[in-house]
Amino acid sequence: MQPLLISDSLLVKLKSIGSLRKMPSDSILMNEDDYIQAIPIVLNGSIKVMRTDEDGKEILLYYIKPGESCVMSFLGATCNERSKIKAIVDEPAEILMLPISKAVELIRTFPEWIEFIFQLYNRRFEELLDVINAIAFQKVDERLWELLKKKAAMNNTKELAVTHQQLADELGTAREVVSRLLKQLEKSKKIALSRNKVTIL
Amino acid sequence: MQPLLISDSLLVKLKSIGSLRKMPSDSILMNEDDYIQAIPIVLNGSIKVMRTDEDGKEILLYYIKPGESCVMSFLGATCNERSKIKAIVDEPAEILMLPISKAVELIRTFPEWIEFIFQLYNRRFEELLDVINAIAFQKVDERLWELLKKKAAMNNTKELAVTHQQLADELGTAREVVSRLLKQLEKSKKIALSRNKVTIL
DNA sequence: GTAGCTATGTGACTTTAGTTACGGTATGCC
DNA sequence: GGCATACCGTAACTAAAGTCACATAGCTAC
Numbered sequence: 515m516q517p518l519l520i521s522d523s524l525l526v527k528l529k530s531i532g533s534l535r536k537m538p539s540d541s542i543l544m545n546e547d548d549y550i551q552a553i554p555i556v557l558n559g560s561i562k563v564m565r566t567d568e569d570g571k572e573i574l575l576y577y578i579k580p581g582e583s584c585v586m587s588f589l590g591a592t593c594n595e596r597s598k599i600k601a602i603v604d605e606p607a608e609i610l611m612l613p614i615s616k617a618v619e620l621i622r623t624f625p626e627w628i629e630f631i632f633q634l635y636n637r638r639f640e641e642l643l644d645v646i647n648a649i650a651f652q653k654v655d656e657r658l659w660e661l662l663k664k665k666a667a668m669n670n671t672k673e674l675a676v677t678h679q680q681l682a683d684e685l686g687t688a689r690e691v692v693s694r695l696l697k698q699l700e701k702s703k704k705i706a707l708s709r710n711k712v713t714i715l
Numbered sequence: 716m717q718p719l720l721i722s723d724s725l726l727v728k729l730k731s732i733g734s735l736r737k738m739p740s741d742s743i744l745m746n747e748d749d750y751i752q753a754i755p756i757v758l759n760g761s762i763k764v765m766r767t768d769e770d771g772k773e774i775l776l777y778y779i780k781p782g783e784s785c786v787m788s789f790l791g792a793t794c795n796e797r798s799k800i801k802a803i804v805d806e807p808a809e810i811l812m813l814p815i816s817k818a819v820e821l822i823r824t825f826p827e828w829i830e831f832i833f834q835l836y837n838r839r840f841e842e843l844l845d846v847i848n849a850i851a852f853q854k855v856d857e858r859l860w861e862l863l864k865k866k867a868a869m870n871n872t873k874e875l876a877v878t879h880q881q882l883a884d885e886l887g888t889a890r891e892v893v894s895r896l897l898k899q900l901e902k903s904k905k906i907a908l909s910r911n912k913v914t915i916l
Numbered sequence: 917g918t919a920g921c922t923a924t925g926t927g928a929c930t931t932t933a934g935t936t937a938c939g940g941t942a943t944g945c946c
Numbered sequence: 947g948g949c950a951t952a953c954c955g956t957a958a959c960t961a962a963a964g965t966c967a968c969a970t971a972g973c974t975a976c
Binding site: 878890894895908 | 922923924925926
């Protein structure tokens with residue numbers, strides 16, 4: 515996966531028309547059924563995108579990393595619809611908020627912009643397909659293990675600061691299930707457990 | 716859901732540059748890992764888009780209906796990637812095959828084209844999210860019932876010509892499970908069963 | 917008709933996951 | 947220290963889904 519999809523000249527252009535916003539962890543960038551006001555472009559930090567159920571259950575869809583944007587917001591914006599997802603800040607993030615009107619204008623004036631959007635769509639589409647594969651065909655223990663590895667790769671550390679509950683939420687299952695499976699992984703020497711921490715061995 | 720997303724003028728333009736192909740039921744329009752040669756636009760009939768697992772299991776993602784296109788192919792084409800999905804003809808279809816080069820050109824020359832693509836993305840994205848919701852949060856019996864209703868609505872008939880095995884494949888589960896659940900639906904007078912046929916009451 | 921195929925029905929069992937319930941433990945705060 | 951709070955461990959149970967085995971039923975071709 516490439517680190518940055520966005521070119522320098524496009525980035526400069528975007529910075530000139532958008533407004534910068536710093537957001538701490540766990541702040542909510544967007545909620546399900548929100549109307550979309552602006553298109554967020556993540557400059558650094560990361561955003562966690564979740565799908566939620568009526569009765570509060572949720573599941574992790576993907577992360578938005580630096581240089582990426584939330585395509586859902588672009589879709590929603592151009593089609594004037596409500597958000598179907600919830601986006602919360604994972605690592606504290608600097609986000610460039612782009613007014614919709616400007617974003618639409620850019621399609622005409624900056625051909626690279628559309629290229630950027632398409633690439634993002636592609637990535638997100640694939641990630642959604644991966645999620646579907648995972649929940650349709652994989653067992654929870656595999657999914658948990660892969661989630662741990664993904665988190666380790668993303669944060670570039672083997673020490674993950676997470677609770678069992680958080681992992682359970684991201685997988686869309688119960689805390690007890692995660693605790694059980696983590697214990698198994700510990701027994702098979704793949705991880706070590708301590709409070710608020712999972713260490714990959 | 717609107718019947719047609721595509722405007723007449725755009726359709727005329729597309730017809731002038733694409734080649735028409737008639738395909739019978741069950742012919743394979745695209746397979747996982749195929750390279751994408753052309754962008755298909757469905758004029759009539761319908762296409763079933765599935766995601767498959769390494770070991771043969773599969774799950775229905777969505778249907779492509781008249782006036783729509785397979786956005787995956789557009790994504791794959793613009794980013795020069797392989798298909799991540801399998802597309803097979805459901806109802807016998809007439810399909811307009813659009814060479815990729817022309818499709819890319821259209822972005823510049825026909826602004827409406829890009830609008831069309833974006834609308835499709837939006838629809839497909841939502842459908843994928845619906846699939847995720849379904850497999851993550853719903854039980855198989857609910858999903859089966861909704862699948863039956865969807866099929867009835869789509870084909871505009873209450874008599875569905877399907878086998879239990881086909882339904883099982885679309886749900887990504889086993890035939891026995893579907894048989895059992897269909898029996899339950901029959902007992903609760905929601906459907907009637909006979910060979911190769913499910914009738915919604 | 918009947919052989920052979922495909923489709924369906926169903927019981928029994930296993931595996932996986934979700935639920936309930938509660939005890940124990942680390943941590944921070946007063 | 948002592949208490950409150952969040953976090954973790956685990957047993958016991960239930961529910962859902964997947965698997966296995968096999969019986970039966972309907973259709974087609976000869």
